[in-house]
Amino acid sequence: MLPLKGITVLEFAQFMAGPSAGLKLADLGARVIKIERPVVGESGRQIAIKNLFIDDDSLVFHTINRNKESYTANLKDPDDLAKIKKLLVQADVMTHNFRPGVMEKIGLDYESVKAINPKLVYGEVTGYGKKGVWAKKPGQDLLVQSLSGATYLTGNKQDPPIPMGIAASDMFTGAHLAQGVLAALYQKTKTGTGSKVSVSLLESTVDMQFEGLTTYLNNGGQVPKRAHFGNALPLLPAPYGIYKTKDGHIALSMIPMDLLFEIIGKELPSTFTEPEATFKKRNKIMAFIGEVMVQEPTDHWLELLEEKNLWCAPVYDYDTILHHEAFLTLEMIQEVETAKGEKIKTTRCPLRIDGERIFSRKSAPTAGEDTERIDKEFHLT
Numbered sequence: 001m002l003p004l005k006g007i008t009v010l011e012f013a014q015f016m017a018g019p020s021a022g023l024k025l026a027d028l029g030a031r032v033i034k035i036e037r038p039v040v041g042e043s044g045r046q047i048a049i050k051n052l053f054i055d056d057d058s059l060v061f062h063t064i065n066r067n068k069e070s071y072t073a074n075l076k077d078p079d080d081l082a083k084i085k086k087l088l089v090q091a092d093v094m095t096h097n098f099r100p101g102v103m104e105k106i107g108l109d110y111e112s113v114k115a116i117n118p119k120l121v122y123g124e125v126t127g128y129g130k131k132g133v134w135a136k137k138p139g140q141d142l143l144v145q146s147l148s149g150a151t152y153l154t155g156n157k158q159d160p161p162i163p164m165g166i167a168a169s170d171m172f173t174g175a176h177l178a179q180g181v182l183a184a185l186y187q188k189t190k191t192g193t194g195s196k197v198s199v200s201l202l203e204s205t206v207d208m209q210f211e212g213l214t215t216y217l218n219n220g221g222q223v224p225k226r227a228h229f230g231n232a233l234p235l236l237p238a239p240y241g242i243y244k245t246k247d248g249h250i251a252l253s254m255i256p257m258d259l260l261f262e263i264i265g266k267e268l269p270s271t272f273t274e275p276e277a278t279f280k281k282r283n284k285i286m287a288f289i290g291e292v293m294v295q296e297p298t299d300h301w302l303e304l305l306e307e308k309n310l311w312c313a314p315v316y317d318y319d320t321i322l323h324h325e326a327f328l329t330l331e332m333i334q335e336v337e338t339a340k341g342e343k344i345k346t347t348r349c350p351l352r353i354d355g356e357r358i359f360s361r362k363s364a365p366t367a368g369e370d371t372e373r374i375d376k377e378f379h380l381t
Contacts, residue, residue, distance in 0.1 A: 002353065004028040004029035004030040007030040007031065007092045008030070008091045008093070009022060009031065009033065009095065009181075010088065010091045010093070011032055011033065011095050011096075012035045012095065012096035013034075013042075013096055013125065014043050014044045015043065015097070016170035016171075017097060017125050017170040017171075017173040017174045017201060018096065018174065018177070019034075019174070020170060020171055020173075020175070021095060021173075021174040021177035022034070022065070022095060023067070026068055026360075027351070030093070032067070032068040032069070033071050033087075033370070033374065034070045034071065036071070037072065037367075038073070038367075038368065039072070039367060039368070040367060041366075044058070044060075044061050044064070045057040045058060045367070046058060054338060054342050054363075055339075055340050057364065062336070062338070062346070062364045064364075066336050066346070066360055066364055067360040069365055069369070069374065070366065070367055070371070071087075071368070071370055071371050071374050072367055072368035072371050075106050076106070081106070081107070084108070085116055086380050087374070087378055087380060088113060088116050088117050089116055089117050091117070092119075092120065092121065093122075093185070094113060094120055094121070095122075095124070095177065096124055097124070097126070097139075099127075099136060100126060100130040101136075103124075110122045110124075114196075118193050119192065119193060120194040121181055121184040121196075121197065122197065123177050123184075123196075123198075124196070124197070124198050125139075125173060125174075125177055125199055125200070125201070126201070127143075127144065127200060127202065128202045129198075129200045129203070139200070139202075141170045141201070144169045144202055145163045145168065145169055145205060146163065147202065148169075149209065150208075150209055151163050152223070152224070152226070153224060153233075155226060155231060156226055156228060156231045157228050157283075159226070168205070170201070172205065172207070172208045173200070173201050176199045176204050177197065180199060183197075211233075212224050212234070212235060228286070228287070229241075229286060230242045232251070238257070238282040238285035238286050239255055239260055239278075239285065239286060239289050240252065243289060243293040243294070244290065245296065245298040245301060246294060246295060246296055246297045246298075247297040248298045248314065249298070249315035250298050250302065250312060250315065251313045252289075252305075253311035253313075254311060255305070255311060257272060257273070257278060257285075259308060259310060260310070263301075263304045263305060263308065264292045264301075265292075266292060269288075272284075272285055272288075302314060331357060332347055332350070333345055333346070333347060333348070334348040334359045334360070335361075336361055336362060336363040339365065342363075344363055348360070
């Protein structure tokens with residue numbers, strides 16, 4: 001049995017951060033009911049990547065909302081709001097990512113909900129917190145990455161600011177919300193009462209940079225400097241980075257310089273052995289190594305490095321990794337099915353419980369797909 005079986009979550013969330021938290025809870029066995037607008041549902045249904053849609057909803061919506069149910073309600077309608085409040089009495093968790101002030105106007109802010117159900121765990125996502133000059137600023141992944149300093153960590157020194165190629169701020173925030181909800185549920189087993197969990201995109205994006213920010217705060221305010229080429233993590237010395245080979249690329253991790261130069265068949269220049277040279281002369285060292293690595297194919301270097309148990313890896317694209325034996329062994333791809341029978345390939349929950357992988361067959365629901373059944377089950381009408 002999955003660990004969250006028997007837990008009911010009401011998700012008043014849209015787009016990515018809030019729903020990704022619901023996805024994690026659903027994968028772990030919780031019953032997640034999306035509360036959506038009548039007919040059209042949440043706005044994320046129409047936010048498409050590469051204009052891909054399944055059953056009139058975006059493909060990305062299906063991937064982030066699998067295994068959930070959908071209940072439609074007009075929160076401005078007194079009758080619908082009364083039903084929602086009845087539903088809240090019977091729920092364990094509520095999450096939302098409305099802008100500050102919206103839930104207060106509706107009457108579903110924490111204090112109001114707590115009065116309805118003191119045992120409920122209330123989770124909220126904001127862009128930048130509920131106070132301050134940015135409180136009502138749009139909380140969107142690219143905007144938050146750009147404001148947080150993270151875009152100056154990716155790419156090489158001569159490149160402009162580069163955001164991560166995934167919705168990293170959304171994903172980290174969703175994971176943090178799920179962690180907070182789980183902690184609050186555990187606390188409830190000891191206290192018998194619920195609590196409020198608050199996360200923001202900016203705080204989560206700052207948190208995922210704890211290495212760089214801690215270094216900055218304790219190193220005289222020195223901003224991380226990207227390497228001239230092959231940059232991977234600005235805080236680490238040479239040879240850490242990615243290098244072009246004769247037929248592709250190779251990633252070199254934390255490898256002792258003397259061993260690396262022995263393997264590539266070059267004498268280690270004395271200037272590279274000076275104290276802190278791997279930091280101070282990182283660009284020259286990496287350029288020197290790069291000139292050697294490009295002369296042979298990737299497999300040549302892998303064989304030499306792996307024989308010495310040194311940390312390295314080829315650089316793969318999606319097509320290569322998804323067909324590799326090592327990846328296939330993990331069984332990370334699953335097939336889900338929509339209510340209309342459309343099949344979608346996507347990733348599974350990355351967790352295992354007692355060694356068992358967690359798969360799910362149900363794709364995202366259509367807007368209001370479960371409204372009538374939930375009305376009857378929870379005696380809302």
